[in-house]
Amino acid sequence: MPTSIGMYLKRLLYKIRRILLKSTTMVQLQAILMKTPLLYQFSERLPSLCLLIFSFYLGCGIYSIFLDLLILLFTLWTIAVLLYNAQDKLLYFPCEPETSRVYVPRISKISDCESITITSSDGTLIHAFLLKHSHPIERPTVIFYHGNAGNIGYRMENGFHLMSECGVNVLLMEYRGYGLSGGEISEQGIYSDALAAVKYVKNRVDLDSSKVVIMGRSLGGAIAIETATHPECSDIFALILENTFTSLPDIAKRVLNISLIKMVPEWCYKNRYKSLDKIRRVRQPTLFLSGRSDTLIPPTHMDSLYLASGSTKKEMSSFPDGDHNSTWTEPGYFFAVKSFLQSL
Template sequence: MATWLKALAYGAGEIAVVSMATLVAFQERLVYVPVLPGLARAYAVTPSRFQLDYEDIWIRSSDGVRLHAWFLKHSSPVSGPTILFFQENAGNIAHRLEFARIMMHRLHCNVFMLSYRGYGASDGHPSQDGITKDAQAALDHLSNRNDVDTSRIVIFGRSLGGAVGSVLARNNPDKVSALILENTFTSILDMAGIMLPFLKWFIGGRASNGPKVLNFLVRSPWSTIDVIGEIKQPILFLSGLQDELVPPLHMRLLYEKAVEHNSHCLFFDFPDGMHMDTWFSAGDRYWRIIQLFLEEYVSLTRDDS
């Protein structure tokens, strides 16, 4: 019996060591995927391929990193807001152009698409602290433009972008009028056991069980569940129930946390929505929900009361 217990203890220790080594060496590669397998980091297409009027934007974050973005301009007089879009963790903004094109058409809005540091044409290497600075630089740029209604800047974040957008909305209640989250996780800590199942015994957030002894090693925890309850602006939650990457429960937990302190929260789920295609599979209902949310919570003109 003693030999068996000793072997078990050694085995657990080896797993812990492997877990620690994996976290220390590879965690950024798991959280941030600027280049999709088999594809180049460079943009495969630009907005001109979709006949979109756009402006190449170059800005610098507060720590000096040079960032690239596209400002997509609605062609007719704009009645909708300006959407500050934050993408998922994989690929670059070029892979989201079809979504942005439909968004502009359905919502009659401008769209600002930021390349995080290390993504697309932006310099640097991704990290939570760095991307938080990047998001702030993008919002500051929009807030200083004279060709947008700065009282109607809405953040839209999907997956990782939802974590980024939540922090930005929390930090800027006077600059952001509303927040839209789609298929966003409660935290990277909770996602660790999903991405690497053996880690679930050593790492986790509020939605996880276990001793969580390795949490201190995570450099990009992106704990949206701890941020969402501090956001005062209206929030729309869009959840694909067939999400194969982020368990739909995460979106429900975020909503339940938000409504404890914010009465201007709406939650909608989509039975056929997967992680990346909820906007496509849900069809007209998806866009109609967003339109009604904006009509209710985002003023149509600068002079609206």
Template sequence: MNLKLESLKCLPILAVVLLKCWRLIVICLIFFLLVYWICGALVALLILGCALSLYSVSVCFYVSQDHLLFHPDDNNYQSRKLVQTPSAVQLPFLNLFVRSLDGTLIHMYFIRQPEPAGSIAPTIVFFHGNAGNMGHRLQNAAGLYATLHCNILMVEYRGYGLSHGCASEKGIYLDAQAALDYLAARPDVNQNRIVVFGRSLGGAVAIDLAARADYSCRIWCLIVENTFTSIPDITTSLFKYTWLKFVPLFAYKNKLVSKDKIGSVNVPTLFISGLSDTLVPPRMMTELHSQCSANYKQLLQIPNGGHNDTWACHNYYSSIASFLKAAESYVPSPPSSTVEAV
């Protein structure tokens, strides 16, 4: 019964693959008929068998890409069950479960400054990188809370930590939108001081959110750290195979093409690039900075910053504080929202 259900789940994915590849399929059929006519049935069937085998492998690869890209268990095999709470680093917090835009239940921590500061302080929406859960980023959150005197909304993507569902590009974008909607529904949050922060995978999520006109109007500033230009670009960079450059974009189920979206970002934007990052080439951060359309943007390059430890480097927090200070004159125009926690 379970096997039958899993097979049914794959049908929409197979339909998408067929729709995207129908021209290729038609060409292959015409080629097969020509070979059959010229060379006979045996050669034609041999070629057809090879083509079907290649197509089957391609479909399996396409379907499995979510599992290849998203790694909620990487930092700890119990990362889907155990999520450290902010109290572990002496932070006050609300434990939240919010419905995403498609109904998926996502987990969040709202770490808030005490009143009266909490109602006027900036609020950072924190989108973490791949691997593990938001509990693995609490030391960084504690540093932001203490040095910037801000509120922090830590967001757990679907399929990560205690959030329900399975991770996908479309899904994590919906989760980011739901997080901003949640803040918009809180009268005790300064709606003119919402900062969206994303590291690595979270940077792609943050850029997508800030590039959407209906959400960028709610964002005061955008901060992205050690993020990539796109999944095809980072795949080519990591695996060094020349042929990967010729893989068409439609072959990637999850694309996260931030370089095509950053031109639509108009809010003040800080790009934090660890120059010792061996996972995401720093040139990708430079490219995103150069293509960003924001009137006020800054590229902060940290010489000793690695992919996951740039936040621990000297002057990291003070540089963010200086950027936010310089962006004070920018005022977003947020609409109202009615999203509630469950």
């Protein structure tokens, strides 16, 4: 009896393994594990370890449902730990391109650009560029929170047009673990960095502390929403959101499109960014910039955030041909931002 059950389970596990190895998610996970020697070595030994334990109790003639469950739980727990710790690698891409952690490009046409360092609440040093208008004290200051890849150098052109076409100062900051900033990436750490940027701008004597605007694109949108709900940011002048999502679990289920992922409970996610819940507490005037041709984050996420927003003054500007990263190049984009800010 034990032998026949053992053979059945072995064949079943073999079939499951073949299905998993063919999935895109497992290929990505294997690539991540290979970059982390300790995790890779452990994952390589995991099947042999489980087989050794399984063979031991079968060889001793022991057939125990309890032991079966114990081994199953141990295997699932180990896989869960590996997946949990690999989530950061699947979400954050600070090294795309490879030079992003050592080289932050500038553009020559920006004459007044300060390279500054902001100290986060835990002492982490955050790098940023401040692009100042010719009359900075008379203009709003937009703090721009970027997406999940690269550094602020690749947003400099965008920042320049915000400054020149909308008549604002622009602070381009890069989160911990990105660009020239120190520290290790984490959701709570990034929130601290975003808040530190707001405090920095408010303390500058050459900037108007009553006209601080926070703006976020993609992942940066989730960070902007969190920042807007912080008690110290209740006086923020305005909030601008572009092509962002309702929550990370929601977008993970959409991007990965695997039935198993859809059954994963929310507490299994290391990073959550629950923007839909948080935006109900937003009271600042809010502008939503939605690229309707976004194939990464469905525009319906922006629609849901707009409807759920607690702001009494909110506007939605849609761009039919705007995709995830280049909506800012669409005609009327900067006019929409400028008009919104002038209406406040």
